[in-house]
Amino acid sequence: DTEVTQTPKHLVMGMTNKKSLKCEQHMGHRAMYWYKQKAKKPPELMFVYSYEKLSINESVPSRFSPECPNSSLLNLHLHALQPEDSALYLCASSPLSSYNEQFFGPGTRLTVL
Amino acid sequence: RKEVEQDPGPFNVPEGATVAFNCTYSNSASQSFFWYRQDCRKEPKLLMSVYSSGNEDGRFTAQLNRASQYISLLIRDSKLSDSATYLCVVHLRLGYTNSSKLTFGTGTRLQVTL
Numbered sequence: 001d002t003e004v005t006q007t008p009k010h011l012v013m014g015m016t017n018k019k020s021l022k023c024e025q026h027m028g029h030r031a032m033y034w035y036k037q038k039a040k041k042p043p044e045l046m047f048v049y050s051y052e053k054l055s056i057n058e059s060v061p062s063r064f065s066p067e068c069p070n071s072s073l074l075n076l077h078l079h080a081l082q083p084e085d086s087a088l089y090l091c092a093s094s095p096l097s098s099y100n101e102q103f104f105g106p107g108t109r110l111t112v113l
Numbered sequence: 114r115k116e117v118e119q120d121p122g123p124f125n126v127p128e129g130a131t132v133a134f135n136c137t138y139s140n141s142a143s144q145s146f147f148w149y150r151q152d153c154r155k156e157p158k159l160l161m162s163v164y165s166s167g168n169e170d171g172r173f174t175a176q177l178n179r180a181s182q183y184i185s186l187l188i189r190d191s192k193l194s195d196s197a198t199y200l201c202v203v204h205l206r207l208g209y210t211n212s213s214k215l216t217f218g219t220g221t222r223l224q225v226t227l
Contacts, residue, residue, distance in 0.1 A: 031212055031213070041219070042200060042217035042218060042219050042220055043217050044217075045216075048212045048213075049212075050212035055207070055212040056207070056214065088154075090156055090157075094213075096212075101147065101159050102159075104157050104158065106155070106156050107156050109154075
């Protein structure tokens with residue numbers, strides 16, 4: 001299995017909702033990432049997990065809460081989002097080696113109403 | 114100054130043409146470099162790693178100049194299917210966290226036409 005899967009593919013939520021994005025990989029990668037991508041912009045790093053521990057938080061607002069239950073799963077819990085949080089949320093994974101090629105999932109397209 | 118800079122394009126070229134993309138990065142501590150390709154409304158996909166000695170994969174050639182902090186991608190004999198956004202990506206290993214960070218350029222849009 002050489003892919004990263006993400007669910008759901010699309011999500012529409014109100015500003016008072018609580019929802020979660022899920023990401024899974026079975027490549028044995030010990031680093032997992034969340035990125036946010038707005039239209040016509042490059043992906044921007046949000047969080048990095050290394051060996052299931054949060055190692056980087058790029059000053060992301062607390063309404064985004066990541067969780068890594070085990071080495072294959074990565075969640076992003078969403079609460080009280082704003083319309084400007086609408087974007088494509090990409091999960092990626094990589095082996096912890098010198099040259100960190102990252103493999104991306106297809107993303108979840110989030111719309112906040 | 115942006116950490117990774119690319120000409121956003123678009124580059125409109127006919128099939129069969131050769132096209133070159135350039136990229137510069139600001140952090141001299143960056144350790145490895147990649148070109149990713151992203152199709153419209155899809156995720157980025159790794160196209161190739163970039164090495165100082167230069168490397169080639171079929172019609173694609175990548176080059177890195179560490180002294181100038183400059184990365185290039187050359188596409189020969191362009192195909193319609195090459196139409197996409199090409200993202201220059203710089204990797205920095207963060208030793209204190211045993212993790213790393215990828216920084217993406219804004220991407221260069223390529224449109225190959227008949």
